[in-house]
Amino acid sequence: MKYYSTSDPSRRASLEEVLLKSIDANDGLYMPEIIPVLPDTFFYEMEHLSPAEIAFRVTNPVFGDDIPEDVIKSIADKALSFEIPVVELSDRLYVLELFHGPTFAFKDVGARFLAGLLSWFAGRTGREITVLAATSGDTGGAVANAFSEKEGIRVVVLYPAGRISPVQEKQITRAGRNITAVKLQGDFDDCQRLVKMAFSDADLKKKIVLTSANSINFGRLFPQTVYYFQAVSKIKKDSDRIAVSVPSGNFGNLTSGIIAARMGLKISKFIASTNINNSVPIYLKTGIYTPHPSFKTISSAMDVGAPGNFKRVLHLFGDNHKAIKNTISGYWFTDDETLAGMRELYESYGYLADPHTAVAYLGLKKYMDSNICTGIFLATAHPGKFADETFRATGTVPDLPAFQPAGDSVRVASPNDYSFVRKIIEKSF
DSSP states (O other), X not given: OOEEETTEEEEEEOHHHHHHHOBOTTSOBEEESOOOOOOHHHHHHGGGSOHHHHHHHHHHHHHTXXXXXXXXXXXXXXXXOSOOOEEEEETTEEEEEOOOSTTSBTHHHHHHHHHHHHHHHHHHHOSOEEXXXXXXXXXXXXXXXXXXXXXXXXXXXXXXXXXXXHHHHHHHHTBOTTEEEEEESSOHHHHHHHHHHHHXXXXXXXXXXXXXXXXXXXXXXXXXXXXXXXXXXXXXXXTTSEEEEEEOSSSHHHHHXXXXXXXXXXXXXEEEEESSOOHHXXXXXXXXXXXXXXXXXXXXXXXXXXXXXXXXXXXXXXXXXXXXXXXXXXXXXXXXXXXXXXXXXXXXXXXXXXXXHHHHHHHHHHHHTSOOSEEEEEEOBOGGGGHHHHHHHHSOOOXXXXXXXXXXXXXXXXXXXXXXXXXXXXXXX
């Protein structure tokens, strides 16, 4: 399998280049030249498969030309070692719970799979790999946990000071000595901008092997397709009209869903549900895409005004607004609406949801008001990670499973300055 860049579709790259660079010199994101359609036999069998078995069957047609089949199977088994339940709330209304991994967030799936891929390549190259990630919340903890104590891999996580929850910060700063936690004086867009500057720094990349664990890295984004197959495999009703609502920030999660549909999964509609960082829903409504600085909300992991993966969405549809709108509907919600959604889920269904999950529920509900379908919304984080907001909405404090710290990370407070961050990445601070 060869890969092309969204900035230069004529150029081809190997999987190793894609995983170890993650982004090209012109800020382009990699995509496989072919998205394979899975055989009908898989769709007949998938309801009887575990998440790990689904992961192997889905990823092997893409990665199998470059990585031995037994290695992919081992990576899938280790990455998807937890359940991904589909909970029925009412007739035709389901929630896919993606928070049963070690850091209680959906990003455990992609991060753990990517860690397996990069560990295998690190063993082949014999060089230390530096993994650089920006986080608006859950990515940092998931990446830090997934790569903790991995031989030959060092991780640098940039997170915005005061913009993530205490639980999320603990997961980044207690992940082990091969993790460097950088508390940046800025917002997530600043973190993401500095990460992009590092990847555009030719001199830096001559000195170290630098890659990303954000969803800009195809090795993290693609394995997220797995849980869309898992969700649909458990739905028996009206399987030809399934709508999936995705709480969206950087739009990697929704992009994964679209790729799953291109592989043959029957999803008739995706709903991009956002908070007031609504550049994509506005684009869907108007055809005009205007990124903006991020606004702080209670659904902090979605506080992204310039979603990096939206260029992948545009590319998948050939920049055709009508085609995109036929596949994706978009809605956005305020904090007050989000709290009301959390309260409604609890009072109507006895279901505790974090703010991001509530946004997904609200988007699905709005779509289903005028469309007959079976609806699934993604629960992307355990409500205990946002205990204050959950208590504010429901009067209930959810129990969060015990987090097992691996040991103190290297901790650095950084100004919003690339030269300082560069020194951290080089280990020269």
